Amino acid sequence: MTMQMTRSEAANTDVAGFELTEEHLRLRDQVRDFADTVVAPAAYDYDTRRSLPYDIIAEMGRMGLFGLPFPVEYGGQGKDYLSLCLAVEQLGRVDQSIGVTLEAGIGLGAMPIFRNGTEEQKQEWLPMLARGEALAGFGLTEADAGSDAAGTKTTAELRDGEWIINGSKQFITNSGSEITKLVTITAVTGESERPDGSVKKELSAILVPVGTPGFVQEPSYDKVGWHTSDTHPLTLTDVHVPEANLLGERGRGYANFVQTLDEGRVAFAALCTGAAQGCLDEAIRYAKSRNVFGRPIGANQYIAFKIARMQARVHTARLAYYDACFKLMAGKPFKMEASIAKLTCSEAAMDNARDATQIFGGYGFLNENPVARHYRDSKILEIGEGTTEVQLMVISRALGFNA
The missing domain is CATH 1.10.540.10 (Acyl-CoA dehydrogenase/oxidase, N-terminal domain)
Known part of the structure; x- marks a missing residue:
């Protein structure tokens, strides 16, 4: 079997209906x-x-x-x-x-x-x-809060022209590197009573520069994957920042972040698509070069068909995030499409990582192999920036359900 560059290996990202300039x-x-x-x-x-x-x-x-x-x-x-x-x-x-x-x-x-x-x-x-x-990082997630904003326990009290912040955050990306300069924190800045007697928390976003007394970047996590990415828990104890560090309108912290997160999911879906593409490229290369019983393993229909499914996932994933991205840029509603893209692309990455590792066999279990790293890294793609279940919730609600 001759070695030649395939359309997939060339990472051809021109997709019908979504022309690249x-x-x-x-x-x-x-x-x-x-x-x-x-x-x-x-x-x-x-x-x-x-x-x-x-x-x-x-x-x-x-x-x-x-x-x-x-x-x-x-x-x-x-x-x-x-x-x-x-x-x-x-x-x-x-x-x-x-x-x-x-x-x-x-x-x-x-x-x-x-x-x-x-x-x-x-x-x-x-x-x-x-x-x-x-x-910079964004400190939203807590032990009991993330998707459930009502669970936020970090507080910020406005006193004498300063916000005094107390609480903790977890799983915050880019929050403790040598070049991290600030983290935006969501905090409860007030409470109000609803007509039914329950309490509604007022959530606001506040900029906290690194080095502010009381702001501690705890030791980084020992993670399954994404070993190079900077991720830390944060502790805030009587952290004082100026009132002017309020980001956006008071009480709109979570709502504004959700809007930003919709955009972020499109780029996150692109990350997932890249991971799926990387696994596909490695699988194609190995299937053409690895010889067993006198012929490349790619000559076996089982391997060829597995790789064909990997290609189909990449193509579908790219279509999904292009669709969401082009709607975003056109100023059209894209919230559901962003969730579809994040769901589709993250599952494509995880499935392709699993299949690529299987194709490589024992070599796929070695950490020096890129597919092994993708296998470890890809699981978080189904969790970060909104879990699979959150994406399904967003999509189902867009269809008129409130399950």
């Missing part, structure tokens, strides 16, 4: 080359050391990747949201940790400031975030 194609190819020549060769080393590669992050900053969707006046590149998705997809193809560092750095770190911040907040924070010189 020449500018999109140049960016995609630039990031793909960077992923193949810089990120992929270093991935195993950094994964083993469980260390965020600051040299690679700095290079991504110089390439303008962290500023892709932001206006030039804030240090960004002035590109559209699809440009971000294409970059995240190509990085996720070889290393999900690097892909999610970019996706979360923009979607959870900088985007809330861009969408809801004052002009002063934008001028202060966005340029350094857009240049990749700094990272």
Whole structure:
């Protein structure tokens, strides 16, 4: 069997009905080359050391990747949201940790400031975030809160022109790296009584700069995957920040974040698609080069059909996130499509990782093999930025159900 580049291995992202511009194609190819020549060769080393590669992050900053969707006046590149998705997809193809560092750095770190911040907040924070010189996190999740905002226990009391914050957060991406400069925290800033006598919590978002007394980034988690990605629990004890650090309207913290999360799910779906594509590419390569009983294992129909299903998943995943992304950019409703994309793409990544590992056999069980890393990394794709069950809830509610 001769070795040749397949359409899949070329990562051809032109999909009927969703034409990419020449500018999109140049960016995609630039990031793909960077992923193949810089990120992929270093991935195993950094994964083993469980260390965020600051040299690679700095290079991504110089390439303008962290500023892709932001206006030039804030240090960004002035590109559209699809440009971000294409970059995240190509990085996720070889290393999900690097892909999610970019996706979360923009979607959870900088985007809330861009969408809801004052002009002063934008001028202060966005340029350094857009240049990749700094990272920011978003502290929403707690032990009893995340999807259930009513479970939020972190409080912020306004006293003498300052917010005094107490509480804890968990699973916060980009929250404890050497270049993390701030974390946006959701906190209960008040309560009101509903007509039925129950209590409604007022949730607001507040910017907390790193180094503020009482703000502690606890030791990083020992995770199954995403070893290179920076993830920490946070503790806040009598943290004082100025009243002006309120992000957006008081009481709109969770609502504004949900809006941001809808956008983030589209980019997260692109990350999932990249992971699914990476597993497919490795499976194709191995099936053509691994010989058993005198012929490549890809000559066996069982292997060929398994890879064909992997290709179908990638194609469907890319269609799903393109559909959501093009609706987003056109200003059309996209909430349900974003959840469909996140659901479809995360399942494609997990299924492709499982099948690729099976095709590799024993070699797929070695951590130095990219498919082994994808196998460990991909499970979180069905959990992060809204679990599979949350996506099903969003989709079913869009169809008129309230289960």
